Every structure is written in structure tokens, then in C-alpha cells.
Amino acid sequence: MPVRIHDVGAPLQSTMLYRAGRTSTYPEEPVESGIRFHFLGGAGEVGNVGCVIEDQSGTKVLMDYGLAPTKPPKYPSEAPSIDHAIITHSHIDHIGMAPWLVGHHGTTLHGSKLTSRLSEIMWRDTYKVSRIEGYPLAWDKRDLDAALEAWQEHDMGEQFSIGSWNAKFHVAGHIPGAVMTEMDVNRKKVLWTGDMDTRSSPNVSGALPVKCDILCLEGTYGGKYHPDRSEEEERFVKRVLDVVSRGGVAIIPAFASGRGQDVIRILHDAAPHLDVHYDGMGTRVTQTWMDCPELIHEPKSLRKAWHWCRRVRSKSDRKKALDADVIVTTSGMLDGGPAIWYVNRLRHNPANAILLTGYQAEGSGGRMLLDERKLPIYGKKTPVDLEVTQFSLSNHAGHKELVEFARACSPEHVIIFHAEREPAMALATDLEPDIKVHIPKNGESIVIE
Numbered sequence: 001m002p003v004r005i006h007d008v009g010a011p012l013q014s015t016m017l018y019r020a021g022r023t024s025t026y027p028e029e030p031v032e033s034g035i036r037f038h039f040l041g042g043a044g045e046v047g048n049v050g051c052v053i054e055d056q057s058g059t060k061v062l063m064d065y066g067l068a069p070t071k072p073p074k075y076p077s078e079a080p081s082i083d084h085a086i087i088t089h090s091h092i093d094h095i096g097m098a099p100w101l102v103g104h105h106g107t108t109l110h111g112s113k114l115t116s117r118l119s120e121i122m123w124r125d126t127y128k129v130s131r132i133e134g135y136p137l138a139w140d141k142r143d144l145d146a147a148l149e150a151w152q153e154h155d156m157g158e159q160f161s162i163g164s165w166n167a168k169f170h171v172a173g174h175i176p177g178a179v180m181t182e183m184d185v186n187r188k189k190v191l192w193t194g195d196m197d198t199r200s201s202p203n204v205s206g207a208l209p210v211k212c213d214i215l216c217l218e219g220t221y222g223g224k225y226h227p228d229r230s231e232e233e234e235r236f237v238k239r240v241l242d243v244v245s246r247g248g249v250a251i252i253p254a255f256a257s258g259r260g261q262d263v264i265r266i267l268h269d270a271a272p273h274l275d276v277h278y279d280g281m282g283t284r285v286t287q288t289w290m291d292c293p294e295l296i297h298e299p300k301s302l303r304k305a306w307h308w309c310r311r312v313r314s315k316s317d318r319k320k321a322l323d324a325d326v327i328v329t330t331s332g333m334l335d336g337g338p339a340i341w342y343v344n345r346l347r348h349n350p351a352n353a354i355l356l357t358g359y360q361a362e363g364s365g366g367r368m369l370l371d372e373r374k375l376p377i378y379g380k381k382t383p384v385d386l387e388v389t390q391f392s393l394s395n396h397a398g399h400k401e402l403v404e405f406a407r408a409c410s411p412e413h414v415i416i417f418h419a420e421r422e423p424a425m426a427l428a429t430d431l432e433p434d435i436k437v438h439i440p441k442n443g444e445s446i447v448i449e
């Protein structure tokens with residue numbers, strides 16, 4: 001059973017396999033003046049990120065190079081030959097195509113210690129899933145091995161150089177190890193947020209504004225307002241306790257990299273008497289997090305919470321988990337993983353419930369469950385007559401937080417990416433006219449003088 005880790009997916013538009021020099025949208029002309037931003041992916045869409053920033057000095061950098069883990073996956077356009085890439089965090093829609101870069105261009109990958117150390121788990125899983133599901137992948141195992149050697153790790157606040165530019169990482173919130181990148185380009189300060197949240201979550205503290213001239217802002221939740229985080233956590237815990245008190249098991253599908261660990265910490269803090277089991281790839285991810293305590297919010301509490309829950313390690317552990325109060329497991333959108341096994345075994349007792357912790361993408365199992373009360377179980381669309389409740393424990397900033405953050409950075413220009421058209425427009429409406437807002441398209445360049 002393949003385990004899929006992903007953040008947010010985007011619907012499939014095209015599948016592209018690279019042939020050198022054939023599929024890149026990157027312009028051949030050098031930059032004459034100003035700074036050029038060219039999106040290979042991630043403009044007008046969520047995930048699938050890749051953007052080349054270049055100035056007339058000839059220095060250029062690729063910001064992220066991911067893939068959207070849809071079925072089949074969706075890739076950004078082919079990157080030009082490039083010496084440096086900055087990988088903002090370890091989610092697959094930001095890191096998934098990096099082995100191709102290293103294999104074809106010998107690119108150096110810059111990232112936080114945690115992003116670099118999680119990359120092997122993410123890439124091996126992507127490779128495995130592509131094999132099992134028969135999807136083409138533009139890189140192979142040799143590229144993966146080369147990519148593992150291509151990392152340059154940087155601490156938060158440490159100055160490093162990208163060609164003729166100075167660069168520095170800041171905490172992005174979102175997940176542990178996620179960075180925002182500040183760069184001095186052509187006498188201007190550029191800030192690239194990557195996926196971000198200004199609100200603190202159990203495992204990472206929120207992003208703080210950085211003064212800049214050009215702000216490249218993710219806009220996933222433009223136009224959408226999150227409920228108050230602590231009230232939502234309370235509502236979630238209350239629901240779990242209700243399910244347990246009526247004799248049921250609460251099944252909580254959660255991403256391996258972020259949400260699962262958040263859920264464990266919330267439950268450990270609020271209801272330590274519960275019998276909580278964890279099953280999925282998050283075990284290796286959490287171990288890696290605990291090796292980088294400086295990037296975790298209150299790392300001792302994470303360690304405590306993690307040792308408090310029972311980690312499923314074997315088939316017999318999995319059977320024992322059926323009698324638990326709570327099972328936290330992958331995949332977060334019910335697209336496979338142990339979550340399907342548990343739902344299949346527990347779907348006949350109406351006291352049980354499925355508690356979803358966030359957005360369920362179009363085409364995902366979780367979306368089908370919400371819309372049709374059915375789930376694909378081992379290839380068969382199966383009715384699931386259990387309580388299904390959805391919560392919003394997102395690790396992306398909502399509209400209000402994005403607008404406040406952007407204003408506090410006091411930029412002249414904002415470029416909105418990682419957002420569909422409507423959310424981007426909603427942000428533009430609240431930022432203009434005193435800030436010049438750009439909404440890029442994939443395959444097109446924006447030049448800012």
C-alpha cells in the first residue's frame with residue numbers, strides 16, 4: 001500500500017516529461033535591467049512550484065522545484081541550466097523535482113538542516129509511489145543519490161551567497177524547517193515567503209515580517225478567513241472526547257509531515273488520559289525533527305508527546321490499535337496508506353468517527369467521503385456510514401494574516417504565487433493601490449525595474 005505524503009494538490013492539467021531544451025518556457029535573452037521573475041510552475045495554482053529569479057549580473061536562482069502529487073502527478077516546466085536552487089521546505093510540491101535539477105545541471109540545493117535531512121524520505125517515497133502506481137518520473141535513483149550530496153545547509157539568520165547576491169533564511173511558520181528567503185538583488189531587497197503562516201502552531205512558531213522592496217507572497221488562503229486557532233483546537237478536542245465517551249474510535253487522517261505531529265501535541269496537552277496510537281511514515285519524519293530541536297517550537301514537549309502516543313510498528317500493533325481511543329494515521333486526504341485499512345476495519349460500528357483536520361483536494365478520497373459518504377477501499381467505491389467532521393487546523397496563513405504580514409513588510413511590489421486566480425485577486429484588492437500587486441502566469445516573465 002503506497003503512502004502518499006502531500007500538502008495540497010492541484011487538479012491535473014498536463015503531464016510532461018522533459019527532453020533537454022524542448023519543454024522549458026525560460027527565455028533565452030539575458031536580463032537587460034531590473035529583476036526578472038519567471039514562473040515554471042506555481043503561478044495561478046497551488047503547489048507545483050518553480051520560479052527563476054535573475055538580474056543583469058547573470059546571477060540566477062530557482063526557488064523550489066516541486067511536483068503536484070495528483071494522479072498522475074503534474075510537473076513544472078523544465079528548468080534552464082542553473083547553479084543554485086533554494087528549497088523552502090520538504091513538502092513534495094516544493095521539493096519533488098529537485099533530483100532532476102541535480103542530475104541534469106549539477107545544481108547546488110540550499111535549504112535548512114531539516115529540509116535537507118527530510119529530503120531522502122520524501123524522494124524515496126515519491127520514487128516508490130511512482131513505481132507502484134506506474135507513473136512516469138523524470139528522475140531516477142542515480143539522480144536521487146546525487147541530490148542527497150548536493151545540499152548546502154544554512155541556519156536561520158546565517159548570511160550566504162548565491163552568485164553575486166547575499167541571502168538569508170527566516171522562519172516561515174508552516175512546518176518545522178520551512179524558510180522565507182531574504183535576498184539582496186540589484187540594490188533591492190527581495191523576500192520569498194515559501195509556504196508560510198504567521199500564527200504559531202504546536203510545533204513551529206509563526207513567521208515575522210521582514211522589511212523588503214519586493215515581496216513574493218504565497219496566497220493559498222487569499223479571501224478565506226480561518227477560525228480562531230485555539231477555538232478550533234478546542235472544538236476538535238471536544239469532538240474527540242465525545243466520540244470516545246460514546247464508545248467509539250476517532251480515526252484522524254493526517255499528513256506525515258506537520259499535521260500528524262500537531263494533532264498528537266494538541267491531544268497530549270488537552271486529554272493526556274486518552275489512548276492514542278500513531279501509524280504511518282510520520283514516525284521517521286518526527287525522529288528527524290527531534291534531531292533538529294533548534295527548529296522546533298518547545299522540542300521537549302514534542303518529545304514527551306511523541307513518547308506518550310503508541311507508535312504502530314507491526315501487524316499485531318495495527319490490530320491492537322483497533323481498540324484505541326484515537327488513531328492518527330496517513331494519508332491526510334485518505335488517498336491510501338494505513339488510514340484506508342483502519343477505515344475498512346472500523347466502518348461498521350456507528351460509534352466510530354472520521355475527523356478530518358483540513359482541506360480535502362478535488363479528486364481525493366477525503367473529498368469523496370465528504371461529498372458522497374463513500375471511499376475507494378482497495379479499488380472499490382465503498383459506502384462509509386460513519387460520522388465525518390471536518391476541522392480547519394491549516395498551517396497556511398489566512399487572508400487576514402497575509403494582508404497584515406504584507407503591509408508590515410512595507411514592500412513597493414507584491415508578487416502573489418501558490419494561489420488560484422480568485423484568492424490572488426482577493427489579496428490584490430486589499431493591498432492595492434499603495435502597493436503594486438503582480439499576479440503572474442506560468443511561462444511568463446515579470447520584470448521589476
Ligand SMILES: [Zn+2]
Nearest residue numbers: 007089091195
Ligand atoms: Zn507546504
